[in-house]
Amino acid sequence: MIHPNMATMLGYLLTDVELTPTLAKECLSAVNEKSFNMISVDGDTSTNDAVFLLANGATGVKLETDGDLEAFRQALTSVAQLLAQSIARDGEGSTRLIEVSVAGVPDESLAKRAARGITVSPLFKAAVHGCDPNWGRILARLGAEGVPEGLLARTSLSIQDTEVLREGIPVAFDRDSVRKSLKRETVRIVINFASGSAQATAWGCDLSRRYVDINAEYST
Amino acid sequence: MIHPNMATMLGYLLTDVELTPTLAKECLSAVNEKSFNMISVDGDTSTNDAVFLLANGATGVKLETDGDLEAFRQALTSVAQLLAQSIARDGEGSTRLIEVSVAGVPDESLAKRAARGITVSPLFKAAVHGCDPNWGRILARLGAEGVPEGLLARTSLSIQDTEVLREGIPVAFDRDSVRKSLKRETVRIVINFASGSAQATAWGCDLSRRYVDINAEYST
Numbered sequence: 001m002i003h004p005n006m007a008t009m010l011g012y013l014l015t016d017v018e019l020t021p022t023l024a025k026e027c028l029s030a031v032n033e034k035s036f037n038m039i040s041v042d043g044d045t046s047t048n049d050a051v052f053l054l055a056n057g058a059t060g061v062k063l064e065t066d067g068d069l070e071a072f073r074q075a076l077t078s079v080a081q082l083l084a085q086s087i088a089r090d091g092e093g094s095t096r097l098i099e100v101s102v103a104g105v106p107d108e109s110l111a112k113r114a115a116r117g118i119t120v121s122p123l124f125k126a127a128v129h130g131c132d133p134n135w136g137r138i139l140a141r142l143g144a145e146g147v148p149e150g151l152l153a154r155t156s157l158s159i160q161d162t163e164v165l166r167e168g169i170p171v172a173f174d175r176d177s178v179r180k181s182l183k184r185e186t187v188r189i190v191i192n193f194a195s196g197s198a199q200a201t202a203w204g205c206d207l208s209r210r211y212v213d214i215n216a217e218y219s220t
Numbered sequence: 221m222i223h224p225n226m227a228t229m230l231g232y233l234l235t236d237v238e239l240t241p242t243l244a245k246e247c248l249s250a251v252n253e254k255s256f257n258m259i260s261v262d263g264d265t266s267t268n269d270a271v272f273l274l275a276n277g278a279t280g281v282k283l284e285t286d287g288d289l290e291a292f293r294q295a296l297t298s299v300a301q302l303l304a305q306s307i308a309r310d311g312e313g314s315t316r317l318i319e320v321s322v323a324g325v326p327d328e329s330l331a332k333r334a335a336r337g338i339t340v341s342p343l344f345k346a347a348v349h350g351c352d353p354n355w356g357r358i359l360a361r362l363g364a365e366g367v368p369e370g371l372l373a374r375t376s377l378s379i380q381d382t383e384v385l386r387e388g389i390p391v392a393f394d395r396d397s398v399r400k401s402l403k404r405e406t407v408r409i410v411i412n413f414a415s416g417s418a419q420a421t422a423w424g425c426d427l428s429r430r431y432v433d434i435n436a437e438y439s440t
């Protein structure tokens with residue numbers, strides 16, 4: 001729209017199932033919220049992201065029951081999440097995919113904000129790059145995203161399946177072993193506030209010197 | 221509050237003028253909004269920022285007229301802005317102070333959001349680091365911050381006093397000369413939407429490889 005100077009995303013999802021435009025739109029919007037709208041490379045939005053869902057009905061298969069629709073929606077979600085993760089993994093200078101899952105939240109919008117907030121935090125992204133299991137930066141960002149103190153106080157948090165915080169209390173853990181596990185291609189952060197049934201997952205990538213190189217030297 | 225693992229800011233402002241607690245609070249809140257609350261190093265908030273204004277009344281000078289109060293408020297603003305700028309200039313890995321002024325906006329909250337948004341944008345911060353007069357990234361961020369299209373279409377923008385956009389139309393400029401000017405210690409971005417009387421100024425710093433080094437290697 002403004003100046004074609006940035007990464008843009010164009011996503012195409014094709015299916016040969018029969019779908020009405022209304023239903024296709026509804027499905028895609030819901031799936032978007034759990035996939036493409038939950039990734040971030042650096043918090044800067046690109047100028048013309050778009051996702052299309054095209055259904056030609058070639059198989060003649062109709063989604064007649066709620067079960068059919070749910071199965072289709074789940075399949076669509078899996079594909080969209082796979083594509084979305086690929087974008088985050090492929091971010092400028094990225095060396096690792098970060099997946100942040102937040103559960104036990106009173107409402108979904110807070111869950112999303114919390115999960116996305118962590119994937120956007122330059123401090124946390126740099127810590128991941130340096131294999132630093134810095135859960136303090138995660139908690140600080142959660143606070144900054146508006147997670148109420150009552151929830152923060154009962155946070156359980158694990159990094160690469162190692163529990164580092166249980167209901168707000170730090171758990172002793174083998175720092176060297178977690179540092180080593182942070183070298184893996186995918187870094188998984190799991191957070192639970194034990195305060196509700198809403199949840200969200202967001203994806204991002206680490207912040208490397210290469211990100212700076214690419215974006216500082218980009219010039220026509 | 222959570223984990224003393226981050227930069228924190230403690231600001232002390234001392235005056236020997238006579239001030240009631242109510243007036244001091246009012247002054248400091250207003251000044252904060254134009255100084256400390258308008259800086260960012262990386263968008264990550266620290267855990268226990270605080271600013272104090274202490275008035276001992278030693279001179280016996282009272283702020284009796286509106287003019288007195290205004291003069292005091294202006295002096296306090298200058299001092300607070302100077303301190304705030306120093307913090308941004310001193311950010312991790314910073315090599316330059318960035319000052320973004322946004323004027324001609326219908327309301328102040330939008331002006332603040334726009335100005336702060338640019339200082340927080342990793343893409344723009346990296347461009348400044350690379351001396352790239354990348355106004356496309358500025359406009360993209362303004363759009364992402366919710367500046368309406370009608371305003372974007374009439375944006376005037378200058379980088380280091382060189383006009384690069386006039387009422388939405390790109391102006392030819394000497395790219396090499398602006399690149400050179402971006403090496404100066406302070407980078408000034410001035411934006412005008414010609415659509416109101418509200419304005420705001422925010423400060424930040426460039427994003428360097430050193431930022432990544434410092435924050436990736438920070439570990440106990």
